[in-house]
Amino acid sequence: MSRQFTELDMSHNRVPFDWESRKQSLEIPFPIEEYHARVAAVRARMAETGLDALVIHGAPGWLNGDVRWISNFLTVIGNTVVVLPADGPLMLTTDSILHSAPMHSFVHHTWITDVRPGDLPGTVVDPQEVGGHVRDFLLERGLDGARIGVVGGRFIPAAVVDEIRAALPDAELADAQLLFWQAKQIKSPREIELIEHAGRATAAGLEAAMELARPGVTELELSAAAHEAMAADADWIGHCMIAGGPRSGLKHLYPTPRRIEDGDLVFMDMGVHYQGYFTDTARTLCAGTVGRRQREVLQCGLDMFEAALAETRPGVRVADLQDLAQGIAEEAGYGAYYWPTGFGHGIGTNVAELPSLHWKSETVLQPGHVFALEPMIVIQGLGCGVMEDQILVTDTGARSLTPARKKTW
Numbered sequence: 001m002s003r004q005f006t007e008l009d010m011s012h013n014r015v016p017f018d019w020e021s022r023k024q025s026l027e028i029p030f031p032i033e034e035y036h037a038r039v040a041a042v043r044a045r046m047a048e049t050g051l052d053a054l055v056i057h058g059a060p061g062w063l064n065g066d067v068r069w070i071s072n073f074l075t076v077i078g079n080t081v082v083v084l085p086a087d088g089p090l091m092l093t094t095d096s097i098l099h100s101a102p103m104h105s106f107v108h109h110t111w112i113t114d115v116r117p118g119d120l121p122g123t124v125v126d127p128q129e130v131g132g133h134v135r136d137f138l139l140e141r142g143l144d145g146a147r148i149g150v151v152g153g154r155f156i157p158a159a160v161v162d163e164i165r166a167a168l169p170d171a172e173l174a175d176a177q178l179l180f181w182q183a184k185q186i187k188s189p190r191e192i193e194l195i196e197h198a199g200r201a202t203a204a205g206l207e208a209a210m211e212l213a214r215p216g217v218t219e220l221e222l223s224a225a226a227h228e229a230m231a232a233d234a235d236w237i238g239h240c241m242i243a244g245g246p247r248s249g250l251k252h253l254y255p256t257p258r259r260i261e262d263g264d265l266v267f268m269d270m271g272v273h274y275q276g277y278f279t280d281t282a283r284t285l286c287a288g289t290v291g292r293r294q295r296e297v298l299q300c301g302l303d304m305f306e307a308a309l310a311e312t313r314p315g316v317r318v319a320d321l322q323d324l325a326q327g328i329a330e331e332a333g334y335g336a337y338y339w340p341t342g343f344g345h346g347i348g349t350n351v352a353e354l355p356s357l358h359w360k361s362e363t364v365l366q367p368g369h370v371f372a373l374e375p376m377i378v379i380q381g382l383g384c385g386v387m388e389d390q391i392l393v394t395d396t397g398a399r400s401l402t403p404a405r406k407k408t409w
Contacts, residue, residue: 017102017115025108028072029275030190032111038070039084041183046086046149046176053143054084054176055134055164057152060096062238065350066151067092068276069184073110078120079130079157082112083137089113093133095120131163144168149176185346185354186368191277192392195348195370196401198274199390201233202281203404205270209242210408215262215288219244219255226270234272238279238351241269244287248383262288265297265383271351278351280372282388285408297377298409300332301385304375305406312373312391312398318343318361325375334385337377344373347390369393370401 015021028035046054058067058080067073067080071092080094095118098105102117116137119127138148148164148171150156164171187195205226212225219242226240243253244260248267260266264287271279284301286294304325311321322343329338344357347370355363355371374388389402 015101015103017107017117019113019115022103022108022115025103026111027109028111029194030072034188034190035070035072035111037188038184039090042070042084042180043086045179045183049149049176049179050147051149051174051176051179052086052146053138053141054082054149054151054180055156055160056082056084056180057150057156057160058082059152059155062278062351063152063155065276065278065348065353066180066184069349071110071112072276073112074106074276076106078118079160081130081134081156081160083134085141085143088141091116091133091137093118093130093137095127095130097123100124129159129163131157131160134160135163135167138164138168138171143171145170147172147174149174149179151176151180153177181354184348186366187348187370187392188368191348192368192370192401194275194277195279195390195392198234198272198277198279199281199401200403201230201272201274202270202279203402204233205230205237205240205272206268206281206283206402206404209268209270210283210285210405213260213266213285213287215260215264217287218257218259220257222260222266222268223255226268230270230272234274236273238271238273239269241267243267245383246381248284249378249380251378251384260287263291263294264288265294267384267386269388276349278347278349279390279402280345280347280351280388281390281402281404282374282386283404283406283408284384284386290409293382295409296332297334297379297383297385298407299385300329300334300377301375302387302406303332304328304377305373305387305389308373308375309389309391309398309400312365312393313396314365314367314393316365318355318357318363318365322360322375329375329377334377334379337379339376339378342374342376342378342386344371344375344388346371365393365398367393367395 376386
C-alpha cells in the first residue's frame with residue numbers, strides 16, 4: 001500500500017503540514033499560475049522526447065536551483081526530489097527537515113500540494129527515505145515501464161536511483177538535464193524583476209568595497225563592507241571572494257587579513273541569493289598608485305566587456321562575441337593572457353545554466369536570456385582585468401542588471 005503523507009508516522013511532529021495548513025502560511029515569490037506555466041513548458045518538451053516523468057534532484061546551496069525553479073522549495077540540508085509526471089499533480093519529497101518538523105523546514109514555501117517528508121538520518125530511529133517516497137509515487141502512477149528523465153543526475157544519491165531500479169526494473173532512466181534547462185532558459189518578466197533586485201544588492205556590495213579599497217586596508221575589511229551593504233536586500237550572501245596583490249592572479253580566493261599594498265591589483269567577485277535567484281559579479285581595480293601595466297590590464301578588461309555588451313542582441317552567436325573580446329586582448333598585447341574558457345555563463349536559479357557560453361559556443365542569443373558576462377585577462381603573479389555583470393538580452397539589444405561603476409583608475 002502506498003504511503004501518502006496522511007499515513008506516515010508523524011507522531012513526533014507537533015505542527016500540521018497538510019496543504020490546508022500550509023497554504024495559510026504559503027510564501028512564494030510568484031503567483032501559482034507562473035509555476036503552472038513552468039510545468040506546462042517542461043511537459044511540452046517531455047512530450048517531444050517521449051518522457052513519462054521527470055525526477056528532479058536538489059541539494060543545498062548552488063545545487064538546489066532546478067528544484068527551486070519548479071517548486072520554490074528551499075533545501076537547506078539533505079536532499080529534495082520533485083517528481084513531475086507527464087500529467088497530473090507533482091510530488092515533492094525531502095529529508096531537509098529540521099527537528100523532524102516539516103513546517104519548520106520551508107515546506108510552506110512550496111505550491112506543490114503532495115509533499116512527503118523524509119527524515120534526516122540521525123534525527124529519528126526509523127527515518128523515512130526520500131528514495132522510498134519516489135519509488136512509491138512512481139508505482140502509484142503506474143510508471144513501472146515508463147521512460148523517466150533525471151534532472152540533477154550528477155549529484156542525485158545512488159540510494160534514490162537504486163530504489164527506482166529495484167522497484168521499476170522495466171523503467172528506462174534517461175538524462176533530462178538539457179531538456180529541463182531549455183524549458184527554463186528564457187526568463188519571465190517577474191523573474192527579471194527579481195534578478196534585477198538581486199543585481200542592485202550586489203552592486204551595493206561592489207560599490208562599498210571599491211570605495212574602501214586603498215593601501216593599508218585588509219581584504220577582510222573589504223569583505224565586511226561588501227557583506228554589510230549586500231545583506232540589506234538579499235536572502236543571503238552567495239559568495240564574496242576578494243584578493244589583492246600577486247595572489248589576485250589566482251582569482252577565486254576568499255579574503256585574508258593581508259593588507260592591500262600600494263599598486264596592488266585587487267580582484268572582487270561576489271554575489272547574493274534573493275528569492276531563488278543568484279548573482280555573480282566581479283570588479284578589478286588598482287589600489288593607490290596605478291602603474292602602466294596595471295592600467296593596461298584593467299583597461300583591456302573593461303574594453304572587452306564593453307565591446308561584447310555593445311554587440312549583444314538577439315540572433316548573435318556567443319562565439320562571435322568571444323572572438324571580438326579575444327581580438328581586443330590581442331590588439332592590446334595581452335592575447336597570451338586572454339582566458340578563453342572564462343567568457344561567462346548563464347545564470348538564474350542556478351549559478352551556471354543556459355544559455356551556454358562555453359568556449360566557441362554556437363548558442364544564438366534570444367530575448368529573455370540572462371547571463372554573467374566576464375571576458376578576462378589573467379596574469380598569475382600580477383592580477384587580472386575583468387568586469388562581470390548579469391546581462392539581460394532584450395528585444396533590441398542588451399543591458400546590464402548590475403548597476404555598479406566599472407572604471408576607478
